[in-house]
Amino acid sequence: MRLLTHNFLASNVRGVSTGYPLALEVAKSSIKEVELNADFLRGILPKLDWRALVAAASAAGFPDLLAAEQPQEAELFADGAADAEGSAIRRLHHALLEIHVDEGALVCPDSGRSFPILKGVPNMLLHEDEVRH
Amino acid sequence: MKLKQLEGLLGGLTQFADPKVELEQYATGPHIASRMLYTAENSFDDISGKVVADFGCGCGTLAIASALLDAEHVTGIDIDLQSLELAQENATDLELDIDLIQCDIKNLNLAGLLVDTVVMNPPFGTKRKGADMDFLSMGLKVASQAVYSLHKTSTREYIKKAAIRNCNAISAEVLCELRYALPQTYKFHNKKEVDVAVDLWRFVPRARDERAS
Numbered sequence A: 001m002r003l004l005t006h007n008f009l010a011s012n013v014r015g016v017s018t019g020y021p022l023a024l025e026v027a028k029s030s031i032k033e034v035e036l037n038a039d040f041l042r043g044i045l046p047k048l049d050w051r052a053l054v055a056a057a058s059a060a061g062f063p064d065l066l067a068a069e070q071p072q073e074a075e076l077f078a079d080g081a082a083d084a085e086g087s088a089i090r091r092l093h094h095a096l097l098e099i100h101v102d103e104g105a106l107v108c109p110d111s112g113r114s115f116p117i118l119k120g121v122p123n124m125l126l127h128e129d130e131v132r133h
Numbered sequence B: 001m002k003l004k005q006l007e008g009l010l011g012g013l014t015q016f017a018d019p020k021v022e023l024e025q026y027a028t029g030p031h032i033a034s035r036m037l038y039t040a041e042n043s044f045d046d047i048s049g050k051v052v053a054d055f056g057c058g059c060g061t062l063a064i065a066s067a068l069l070d071a072e073h074v075t076g077i078d079i080d081l082q083s084l085e086l087a088q089e090n091a092t093d094l095e096l097d098i099d100l101i102q103c104d105i106k107n108l109n110l111a112g113l114l115v116d117t118v119v120m121n122p123p124f125g126t127k128r129k130g131a132d133m134d135f136l137s138m139g140l141k142v143a144s145q146a147v148y149s150l151h152k153t154s155t156r157e158y159i160k161k162a163a164i165r166n167c168n169a170i171s172a173e174v175l176c177e178l179r180y181a182l183p184q185t186y187k188f189h190n191k192k193e194v195d196v197a198v199d200l201w202r203f204v205p206r207a208r209d210e211r212a213s
Helices: A003-008 A038-047 A050-059 A088-097 B003-011 B030-042 B061-068 B081-093 B131-142 B153-166
Strands: A023-031 A099-107 A114-118 B051-055 B073-078 B099-102 B117-120 B146-152 B169-182 B194-205
Touching: A003 A050, A003 A088, A003 A099, A003 B073, A003 B099, A023 A050, A038 A088, A050 A088, B003 B030, B003 B061, B030 B061, B030 B117, B030 B146, B030 B169, B030 B194, B051 B061, B051 B131, B061 B073, B061 B081, B061 B117, B073 B081, B081 B099, B117 B131, B131 B146, B131 B153, B131 B194, B146 B153, B146 B169, B153 B169, B153 B194
Parallel strands: B051 B073, B051 B117, B073 B099, B117 B146
Antiparallel strands: A023 A099, A099 A114, B146 B194, B169 B194
């Protein structure tokens, strides 16, 4: 599971209000490099929950990867930023699409219910008595 | 990528060895899957550079087709762990990165507007009534751009009405009618091959801030 998926995944245990954002616990993670697509990042920037992403990156072992507040577009998409080592856009790309959580858990902020992540796959299945009717 | 090339790559995927009747695990054949995704990409620009979710991904055919057509991020969701493991293997074989989530589609909860396009070959609802509509209404809740789905042609009028009236679709369009050749997957199929007419649909969800709920 990459952190982009974490950014839209919520818990649906009966009785929770939003079930979002899920607290991330990471026992094992890995990095797989992929090509940076600036147009894609520009498009999703307004739709991201920045705080949830910062918390997830921190949980995955990268507490200093992202700024606490979302950077301005002008900074992120400045000429040459995509090719500049350590630029804000490269760090955003890394956080969203290159960090994989292989083992760990997702914890519902409302109910405390923990959903295990095994072999990269979060198990969001609910027990019978947790399902909304 | 050309249609034939896409179909060829999908034809090489490993299918269910032991499909589960209760989940209506019919694999989406390479012919249908390639046409579905090729149309989504080339006629509507709904795949390349997008965030795509595959509902009930099974062995991952539609998710993998999306990744092959340069979706930026693909998430396959299925209730069945064995299917997800197979999807992972299939993606790895083609050196594609897809994310996978184990979840019952009717209990899915996705926040925000990050998912652009949902693709699915839902259970037809013959084993568990309403399963197809659970998938469709969740797809229209989650997608911000479009939902592609397959439904039996015999249910066309019903699907159209239900999608618009109950599921937040502002448009529901049949793109083409396909023949779904169900191989003799299960023992209760007594004819050698059952040919079912299915519609390839494209649904457009109502913008989030215009929804009644």
